[in-house]
Amino acid sequence: MLRGSTTADAAIRGSGLRVTDSRRAVYDALCANPHASADDVYARVVPTVPGTSLQSVYNALNDFVDAGLVRRIEPAGRAGLFELRVADNHHHIVCRSCGAIEDVDCAHGAAPCLQPSDTHGFIVEEAEVTYWGLCPACAAEAAA
Amino acid sequence: MLRGSTTADAAIRGSGLRVTDSRRAVYDALCANPHASADDVYARVVPTVPGTSLQSVYNALNDFVDAGLVRRIEPAGRAGLFELRVADNHHHIVCRSCGAIEDVDCAHGAAPCLQPSDTHGFIVEEAEVTYWGLCPACAAEAAA
């Protein structure tokens, strides 16, 4: 029967997309790994959807992003990452050593959480913050 | 004689790097275009340093970055950009429509200009902010 989570079904269908095994598996993979690259997702999807392709994963991810179901982030120097948390203006903290990523809620509540000092006439729609540092494990290792 | 700017010479030599025509030209290109991709730099360098290669531009840019002379930024979905402003914790505002970029000084003065609400145990070294929006030209066009 290969039933996946019904929440995935609802989310996918609710976005006006057809529900397929492939998409369900991609959605579930993102639930299991909240900051996954396309390769990460593929690795999780392959065992349950044999014969699937990396391209299908990209298709599904891009469709989800277009539908507003998934958010794509791209820390400098890394492959794109996908996450299900969406539309809540949260940010990210990235470990410079091992690449670990955690969510950081916006310190100031509602979006946009910051205003630039000088907009140069730009209309600012969003402020994206990336904190760079060391995760606990790498910090401990560096101290030794 | 092909003399380039003496400020370039001083900066390059001051970083412990040898002064070459190629590097001088790359430095000058960054002066002329404060947010240039490797291709942009190459386009500006070729006319004055015939026979140079894109790889040489990459070499020079990477050497500059390693030496702390140049900063590399990478707005999501775009090629890396290089700038001479360094070590002053400024941020960027990027036009979603045409890709125009401007510097934005840190609203809160000294680095790091923000602290996350929850660090998840990470040691935060830097906060990088990217403002996304519409430049004046694209905003005017969108309004019409």
Added chain:
DNA sequence: ACCTTGTTTTGGATGACTCAAAACAGCGCT
């Protein structure tokens, strides 16, 4: 002027991602 060592050139390789056409499968309809 010379020699050491850093730099440039050349050519190839990689990773992340996209494009496009043909095969396939949801799901609304009857």
Added chain:
DNA sequence: AGCGCTGTTTTGAGTCATCCAAAACAAGGT
């Protein structure tokens, strides 16, 4: 339950930014 329209997946190739490595070359101290 079956049909068919239309969206989805597969396959295979292609692109772009960037890097790697070996050989030719040149900056600058002696």
